[in-house]
Amino acid sequence: GAGHARYLTEHVNGATVTALFDLDGPRMDSLAKELSAKSGAAISQHASVQALVSDANVDAVIICSPDGLHPEHLELCVKAGKPTLCEKPLAPRLDDAKKIAEIVKASGVPVSLGFMRRFDPGYIQLKKEIQSGKYGEVIQIRAVTRNVSSPGATTAGMIFNSAVHEFDIARWLLEEEFTTV
Numbered sequence: 394g395a396g397h398a399r400y401l402t403e404h405v406n407g408a409t410v411t412a413l414f415d416l417d418g419p420r421m422d423s424l425a426k427e428l429s430a431k432s433g434a435a436i437s438q439h440a441s442v443q444a445l446v447s448d449a450n451v452d453a454v455i456i457c458s459p460d461g462l463h464p465e466h467l468e469l470c471v472k473a474g475k476p477t478l479c480e481k482p483l484a485p486r487l488d489d490a491k492k493i494a495e496i497v498k499a500s501g502v503p504v505s506l507g508f509m510r511r512f513d514p515g516y517i518q519l520k521k522e523i524q525s526g527k528y529g530e531v532i533q534i535r536a537v538t539r540n541v542s543s544p545g546a547t548t549a550g551m552i553f554n555s556a557v558h559e560f561d562i563a564r565w566l567l568e569e570e571f572t573t574v
Contacts, residue, residue, distance in 0.1 A: 394413075394415065394457030394458075395420075395424050397455045397457055397478075398413065398428055398455075399427075401455075402428045402431050402432050409434045410428050410432065410434065410436060411434060411436060411437060411448070411450045411451055411452075412437040412438070412439055412445050412448050412450060412451050413425055413436060413437070413438055413439065414439040414441065414442055414444070418438075421438050422438060437450065442458070442465075443469055446469045446475060447473060451475065452476070453475055453476040453477065454470045454475045454477045454478075455479075455480075456470070456477060456480060457480050458480075460482055460484075460553060460554070461484075461485055463482065463493075464490075464492065466479075467479050467483075467493055467496075467497065467504065468496055471496060471497055471502040471504065472500070474500075475502065476502060476503040476504070477502070477503075477504045477505075478504075478505050478506075479504060479505070479506055480506075481506045481508065481553070481557055482553045482554070482557060485553060508562075510558055510561070510562045510565075516562060516565075516566070519566065520566050523566055523567070534559075534563050534567075536563070538556070538558065543555075560574075
């Protein structure tokens, strides 16, 4: 979450971080001071996700909470009408993912998942090359991911938070759905 807040503050013209929530109060306070010093904006520190989402100065939300909390936090955001970027996964369990997807769909509130490769210039160019057909039909994709660091990573975590990018980018590049995994 701190990384997202820093990126918005330092690299997104017109974006202003106005509020934070973190269970770790001292860490939240430190980040608020750091970002406020860079942007000049006052940053509210909230005691709960509900309080942050209810803040009239918050126009949109980025959810960077632990995976199991994504459905609950996303539901709060869409019920408040706040456009939201939710880190993946949408939910760790299929039933929860289906339920929150229906809630989001019914809300009409713009929601995006953290699949950033679709916006990477290299992948955009690759998609154009594939669509041109000049190299023929794609018959295989080989993807390699290298994380800088993954302390405490588990097999499930690597699938939900890292390998899921490969699933997403293959679907996006080829404009096809998987039939089996």
